[in-house]
Amino acid sequence: MDEYRKAAGGSGSGSGRCRLLLSALAAQLQAPASFSLTRDLPNEAVLLTDQTTVTLKNIEISSKLFFVLLRKTKITVGKRFSISRHDEKEDCIREHGMARNTPFCLERPEAVSSLALENIKRMPPNNIGCILKRVDLSSTWLINILPKLRIKKDCEVGDLTLNTNREEHVAGILKHDQMFCVGRVKRMNLNEYAVGVITKVNLKDCEIEWLGLHASEEAHVSAVLEYAQTSCDGRLKNVSFMGCCAVQEQKFCVGRVENMSLGGYAVCVVTKMRIKKGNIMENLFLDACGEQLSRILEKGDGSIELGQIRTGGLDSIPEEIKRKLRYTLVDGEGRSWVLMRIYTDEKGNEVLISIEREIVTVCKGVSPSVKDVPVCKGCPSL
Numbered sequence: 001m002d003e004y005r006k007a008a009g010g011s012g013s014g015s016g017r018c019r020l021l022l023s024a025l026a027a028q029l030q031a032p033a034s035f036s037l038t039r040d041l042p043n044e045a046v047l048l049t050d051q052t053t054v055t056l057k058n059i060e061i062s063s064k065l066f067f068v069l070l071r072k073t074k075i076t077v078g079k080r081f082s083i084s085r086h087d088e089k090e091d092c093i094r095e096h097g098m099a100r101n102t103p104f105c106l107e108r109p110e111a112v113s114s115l116a117l118e119n120i121k122r123m124p125p126n127n128i129g130c131i132l133k134r135v136d137l138s139s140t141w142l143i144n145i146l147p148k149l150r151i152k153k154d155c156e157v158g159d160l161t162l163n164t165n166r167e168e169h170v171a172g173i174l175k176h177d178q179m180f181c182v183g184r185v186k187r188m189n190l191n192e193y194a195v196g197v198i199t200k201v202n203l204k205d206c207e208i209e210w211l212g213l214h215a216s217e218e219a220h221v222s223a224v225l226e227y228a229q230t231s232c233d234g235r236l237k238n239v240s241f242m243g244c245c246a247v248q249e250q251k252f253c254v255g256r257v258e259n260m261s262l263g264g265y266a267v268c269v270v271t272k273m274r275i276k277k278g279n280i281m282e283n284l285f286l287d288a289c290g291e292q293l294s295r296i297l298e299k300g301d302g303s304i305e306l307g308q309i310r311t312g313g314l315d316s317i318p319e320e321i322k323r324k325l326r327y328t329l330v331d332g333e334g335r336s337w338v339l340m341r342i343y344t345d346e347k348g349n350e351v352l353i354s355i356e357r358e359i360v361t362v363c364k365g366v367s368p369s370v371k372d373v374p375v376c377k378g379c380p381s382l
Contacts, residue, residue, distance in 0.1 A: 037061070037069075039093050048073050050115050060094045060129075062086035063104045070116045077148075082129030096129075103131040103155075112141040123148040125178060131155050132183060138163040143194065144172030147180040153205055155183030162194035167219075169193065173200050174223050192216065195266050196223025199252050204276065206255035214263035214287075221265050224272050225295075227252060255279075263287040268295035271304055280330055281309040285316055293321065302326040 029047035036055040048054060054069055057078025061069075064086035069075050084102035086092065120141070129150045135157065137143050143162055160182060164170060170193050173180075179202045189212040190198055198213065215221045227250070251274040259282050262269060267288040275281070284306070286293075296304070297320065306327040313329075314322060 037093070039091075039095065041093070050074065056081045058096055060084055060096045062090075062092035063106075063130075065092045067108065070119050071113045072115070074115070075119050077123050077127050079127075080129075081127070082150075084130065103133040105134040105136070106132055107134070107136045108140060108142050117141050117144075120145050120148065121172065125176070126150045126180065132157050134159045135182070136161045139165065139169065141169055143169050143197075146182065146197075147173055147176065147178070147200070149180075149182075151181050151183045153181055153183065157183040157185045159187045159189075160185045161189045162197055163189075163191040164194050165192050167193050170197055170223075173197055176200070186210075188212065190214075192220045193223075195221055195269065198254070198269070198273075199224055199227045203255040204253045208255060208257045210259050210261070211254065211257050212261045212263075213266040213269055215266040216264050218265045221268060224269050227272055257281055259283045259285075261285040261287070265292050267292060270306075271295060271299060274305075275307050277307070279307050281306065281313060283313045284309065286318075286321065296321055296324055299324045 029045060031047040031049040031052050033051070034053045034055065035046060035048060036057075037059060039059065048069075050073060053074045053076055055076045055078060056069075058080045060082045062085070063083050066083045080096045082096060083104070084094070085104035087102075121144075123145075125147045127150055128148055132149075132151060132155065135146075136159065138161075143164065162170075174196050179200055181202045184206050185203070185208060187210040188198075188208055189210075191214045193215075195213050195215050251272055253274045253276065256276050256279040260270075262285070264287070267286050270286075301323050302325070304325050306325050308328045308330045311329045311331045314325075314327070317325075
């Protein structure tokens with residue numbers, strides 16, 4: 001191992017000299033078929049190749065070492081394994097259980113090797129302990145590693161940004177029914193095919209300051225549009241109608257959201273999401289046109305539930321879209337302005353009307369209740 005350290009950290013002409021020394025060292029060694037990584041490393045040098053199966057268990061290693069092993073060897077992840085922030089001044093191999101004090105950023109701009117992809121596929125879900133400070137993954141297979149991580153629910157993640165134009169970069173996530181946790185995310189941005197990941201992330205306990213979704217093609221949101229209800233054991237709940245089998249549709253929870261921005265075909269996601277009760281949204285932004293809005297426009301008036309939103313928070317929303325939303329405007333004094341109400345006309349039809357003057361006081365943490373207001377039968381609908 002001393003020889004390896006000398007080669008890896010040698011001086012002289014820099015990285016080129018290091019590679020030559022490592023190549024010379026590798027020529028003298030024979031790679032083992034398997035190797036169990038422990039804190040107590042052997043004194044002699046060990047050559048690990050793409051034919052070596054490295055077992056990782058009962059240990060914590062730095063994120064830098066983990067990704068080297070992920071790319072260069074076959075790895076098997078066992079119990080009590082975690083990764084932590086890399087620090088040049090500290091050992092990259094430590095006792096298990098120290099990750100709670102060393103959060104790191106998951107940002108890998110380089111391409112993922114085929115060997116790394118196979119390693120990710122073999123990993124059991126929710127098995128690699130870690131605490132993330134930030135996630136920023138673009139156009140990489142590495143996005144599929146997220147369900148393999150074991151992240152505590154109270155772990156605060158500042159930013160979660162995923163972006164890819166290739167469906168296979170998120171296929172490993174979308175094919176599983178099981179939800180996974182990424183901690184308490186503050187700002188989330190999902191773009192193109194990565195928009196579908198929102199249906200697999202457990203966000204019910206999150207208080208998201210900014211949620212941004214954008215999809216330039218309808219295919220990018222297919223996973224959201226096909227989202228179906230699942231039971232606790234992951235199986236689809238089916239309902240039989242006259243010999244036919246239909247899947248019950250369910251909305252996925254996005255927790256509490258302060259500001260939401262939906263762009264392109266991702267605007268249709270608002271028809272599938274459920275916001276936690278008691279949430280007060282500050283602003284909703286929609287950036288779309290033409291057929292990108294079709295799935296919202298085909299909905300009934302007042303059928304898309306938003307909950308409570310600040311007065312002025314819908315100012316940028318076109319009127320034809322606003323009519324499809326059901327919401328309660330809340331001002332800065334905690335009073336809610338109920339603008340929409342359904343009443344029954346003489347023929348028994350439900351008609352959505354606008355009520356702009358009725359003000360009902362809202363107590364903190366309690367859903368607003370609306371008094372019955374007499375409405376004339378000839379009141380025009382929205």
